[in-house]
Amino acid sequence: MLLDLESVRCFEAVAVLLNFRQAAQKLALSPAALSDRIRRLEEQLGESLLQRTTRKVALTTAGERLLPQARRLLQENARFLELARNRAEMPRVELLIGTRYDLGLSWLVPALVGLEKNRPGRILHLHFGEGPDLLDRLHHGLLDGAITSSPIVGGALDYLVLHPEDYVFVGAKRLLEQNPIKVPGDALRHRLLDLTPDLPLFRYFLDQTGDGVPWRFSQTQYLGTIGAVKLRVLQGKGVAVLPKYFVRGDLRQGHLKRILGRVAMRTEYFRLVWRRDHSKAEAIRQLGLELQRFPLR
Numbered sequence: 296m297l298l299d300l301e302s303v304r305c306f307e308a309v310a311v312l313l314n315f316r317q318a319a320q321k322l323a324l325s326p327a328a329l330s331d332r333i334r335r336l337e338e339q340l341g342e343s344l345l346q347r348t349t350r351k352v353a354l355t356t357a358g359e360r361l362l363p364q365a366r367r368l369l370q371e372n373a374r375f376l377e378l379a380r381n382r383a384e385m386p387r388v389e390l391l392i393g394t395r396y397d398l399g400l401s402w403l404v405p406a407l408v409g410l411e412k413n414r415p416g417r418i419l420h421l422h423f424g425e426g427p428d429l430l431d432r433l434h435h436g437l438l439d440g441a442i443t444s445s446p447i448v449g450g451a452l453d454y455l456v457l458h459p460e461d462y463v464f465v466g467a468k469r470l471l472e473q474n475p476i477k478v479p480g481d482a483l484r485h486r487l488l489d490l491t492p493d494l495p496l497f498r499y500f501l502d503q504t505g506d507g508v509p510w511r512f513s514q515t516q517y518l519g520t521i522g523a524v525k526l527r528v529l530q531g532k533g534v535a536v537l538p539k540y541f542v543r544g545d546l547r548q549g550h551l552k553r554i555l556g557r558v559a560m561r562t563e564y565f566r567l568v569w570r571r572d573h574s575k576a577e578a579i580r581q582l583g584l585e586l587q588r589f590p591l592r
Contacts, residue, residue: 302336393429393441397521444563454566455583466534486533487512540591
């Protein structure tokens with residue numbers, strides 16, 4: 296037979312207070328209703344749980360033995376209801392996620408507040424690096440997942456597309472007002488800023504204009520991270536191709552200006568990538584679905 300949990304609750308209240316009238320007030324029951332529930336529970340169990348006289352109430356030996364289990368039943372019932380209403384803490388899981396420096400600081404770290412609120416039992420650890428390094432660590436099991444726009448090669452990895460990444464060719468507004476760039480020859484009056492000597496950022500622009508177009512700058516400076524490139528552009532120390540999300544606010548406020556905006560550069564996509572055979576693959580995929588709801592910033 297199934298136990299009546301309300302009767303168990305009545306027993307636990309009387310066992311704590313050792314006073315029927317006070318227990319009845321606590322449970323918003325009449326003393327008669329409380330006594331009836333205790334009597335029915337004792338009949339179901341075939342055990343006397345409480346010794347009652349006109350002067351005091353005490354637990355019987357059976358009552359003392361069953362009280363801890365009664366409390367566990369009530370706690371498990373409360374937890375069951377919490378789970379049903381999605382209020383209980385989710386199972387604990389820890390994930391080490393790799394991301395590049397600028398994307399992590401501008402987008403992923405701010406998103407942690409909302410991610411933690413969604414799943415308090417999940418802890419996200421971060422590793423900062425660049426695309427090739429992140430994928431290498433992923434292949435060797437040193438990361439649980441990586442957020443990257445680098446090409447995915449091979450069938451050992453699975454991924455979820457998070458957001459598109461568009462690029463714009465920009466310079467400081469005051470710099471371009473003095474020396475606008477309208478044709479390739481105008482570039483000689485400017486310094487090109489990029490990450491490394493192979494010009495991974497400016498390549499997005501060159502791919503659309505063709506390598507045969509003679510884009511020559513006064514000099515080229517390599518700065519290693521997108522954040523450093525953006526800062527130098529804002530200082531008026533050069534021009535660069537940058538992710539649109541990363542400079543959207545500066546363009547809107549007039550600090551930066553687009554160069555040859557009619558040139559449509561190809562769109563990349565940020566993906567959350569993980570090993571297909573990862574034991575936490577479902578938890579990583581769920582993280583990706585949540586990250587889709589946090590816009591790039």
